[in-house]
Amino acid sequence: MQARFLPTALLLAVSQASIAAVTGAELDAAAAALEGQVIEWRRDFHRHPELANREVRTSTRVAEHLRGLGLEVRTGIAHTGVVAVIEGGLPGPTILLRADMDALPVTEKTDVPFRSTATGEFRGRTVGVMHACGHDGHTAILMAAAKVLVQLRERLPGKVLLVFQPAEEGVPEGERGGAPLMLEEGLLDIANPEAAFGLHLISSLSSGTVGLRPGPFMAGSDFFEIRVTGRQSHGSRPWSGVDPVVVAAEIVGALQTIVSRELDITRLPAVVTVGAINGGVRHNIIPQYVELLGTIRTFSPEMRQQVIERMGALATGIAAAHNATAELKMMPEPNPVVFNEPALTERVSPSLAAVVGKDGVRTTTLQTVAEDFAHIAERVPSVFFFVGVTPDGQDPETAPDNHSDLFYVDEAALQVGLRSLLHVAVDYLQAGSGR
Numbered sequence: 214m215q216a217r218f219l220p221t222a223l224l225l226a227v228s229q230a231s232i233a234a235v236t237g238a239e240l241d242a243a244a245a246a247l248e249g250q251v252i253e254w255r256r257d258f259h260r261h262p263e264l265a266n267r268e269v270r271t272s273t274r275v276a277e278h279l280r281g282l283g284l285e286v287r288t289g290i291a292h293t294g295v296v297a298v299i300e301g302g303l304p305g306p307t308i309l310l311r312a313d314m315d316a317l318p319v320t321e322k323t324d325v326p327f328r329s330t331a332t333g334e335f336r337g338r339t340v341g342v343m344h345a346c347g348h349d350g351h352t353a354i355l356m357a358a359a360k361v362l363v364q365l366r367e368r369l370p371g372k373v374l375l376v377f378q379p380a381e382e383g384v385p386e387g388e389r390g391g392a393p394l395m396l397e398e399g400l401l402d403i404a405n406p407e408a409a410f411g412l413h414l415i416s417s418l419s420s421g422t423v424g425l426r427p428g429p430f431m432a433g434s435d436f437f438e439i440r441v442t443g444r445q446s447h448g449s450r451p452w453s454g455v456d457p458v459v460v461a462a463e464i465v466g467a468l469q470t471i472v473s474r475e476l477d478i479t480r481l482p483a484v485v486t487v488g489a490i491n492g493g494v495r496h497n498i499i500p501q502y503v504e505l506l507g508t509i510r511t512f513s514p515e516m517r518q519q520v521i522e523r524m525g526a527l528a529t530g531i532a533a534a535h536n537a538t539a540e541l542k543m544m545p546e547p548n549p550v551v552f553n554e555p556a557l558t559e560r561v562s563p564s565l566a567a568v569v570g571k572d573g574v575r576t577t578t579l580q581t582v583a584e585d586f587a588h589i590a591e592r593v594p595s596v597f598f599f600v601g602v603t604p605d606g607q608d609p610e611t612a613p614d615n616h617s618d619l620f621y622v623d624e625a626a627l628q629v630g631l632r633s634l635l636h637v638a639v640d641y642l643q644a645g646s647g648r
Contacts, residue, residue, distance in 0.1 A: 313379075376395070411595070420629065433547060457503040582615070
């Protein structure tokens with residue numbers, strides 16, 4: 214009797230069909246089993262926050278965890294970044310999952326037992342350091358997701374590129390880092406993802422809800438410095454000098470007229486904020502200079518350019534009127550707009566609804582906060598979404614905001630974040646390539 218041989222492609226199809234797909238119930242059970250571990254990891258990172266490009270302890274803990282899962286780990290990307298690839302047991306697409314690791318120069322005022330008492334150096338000063346934006350939760354969530362995906366890897370198609378990113382909040386002056394440097398140093402050459410996903414804990418949504426929108430989602434951001442130079446003199450004799458404090462005060466007020474009087478904000482919103490004013494050392498000395506530091510948020514290149522041009526014109530013009538000078542300096546590597554690829558957003562929305570229910574998936578307004586995940590989204594079709602962290606019974610509108618010294622995370626939201634990321638990732642992989 215002549216032997217019959219099935220074609221290789223057909224054998225592969227039969228083999229794959231015999232492997233049961235990973236179900237949502239399995240993902241939820243695996244996430245629930247890790248709930249205590251996720252909270253423990255998050256609290257540990259919260260107790261030991263580290264500023265941008267200084268995430269040495271955090272990245273070490275992450276790398277140790279990934280190696281413990283049997284993964285080959287790459288460290289030192291963009292200084293302290295950590296990357297690993299999970300190889301599924303079946304052929305399929307490649308996706309990228311990203312979490313950021315850095316904390317902020319904020320002195321914590323919450324009364325949680327794991328509150329941060331850490332300090333660090335920022336702009337030449339000793340400052341408190343706090344995970345005031347939820348990056349401790351992001352890191353813990355992705356560590357747990359890695360563990361679940363490794364446990365299920367033989368039944369998963371494709372690959373998952375795990376990215377633990379430093380310096381999302383911006384790098385110290387004179388340094389580079391964050392997503393732009395990771396990309397420059399070959400992040401996407403490690404594995405070529407066709408889709409990328411990220412999440413962010415946010416106080417403006419209640420725990421148990423997620424938020425996103427297709428297309429432009431989060432603003433592009435720039436950081437600026439305006440240096441106003443006058444002429445130093447005795448505080449009792451202001452007429453003998455040129456007071457940069459007075460000039461700077463006028464510039465701060467005038468900058469607000471750019472948005473309120475010069476931009477068509479019915480088309481797109483914009484923000485100009487001065488966040489720091491530095492100048493002078495003594496009560497009776499008019500200083501030589503004053504430094505203004507701030508940020509602008511825009512949703513289009515044209516509006517961004519208009520804002521920058523008007524800022525420069527107002528600053529130099531007001532300074533000249535007082536016989537002073539002013540120089541506007543834009544910081545390098547601004548964040549572009551975070552753009553959620555519309556078709557991909559529609560594709561992952563049911564995965565999020567499976568976690569929080571259809572009513573729990575909120576379509577947000579345009580968000581004037583920014584994210585350097587935008588650099589990844591410029592290179593790879595992406596979806597970025599919010600996970601609410603404000604506890605039931607508290608109004609998200611009045612809850613302490615991200616970056617507040619009272620920022621608080623309802624730890625039940627960590628499970629929502631973990632389950633959401635797992636459902637999005639596994640559903641995408643099992644549905645096959647979107648190309």
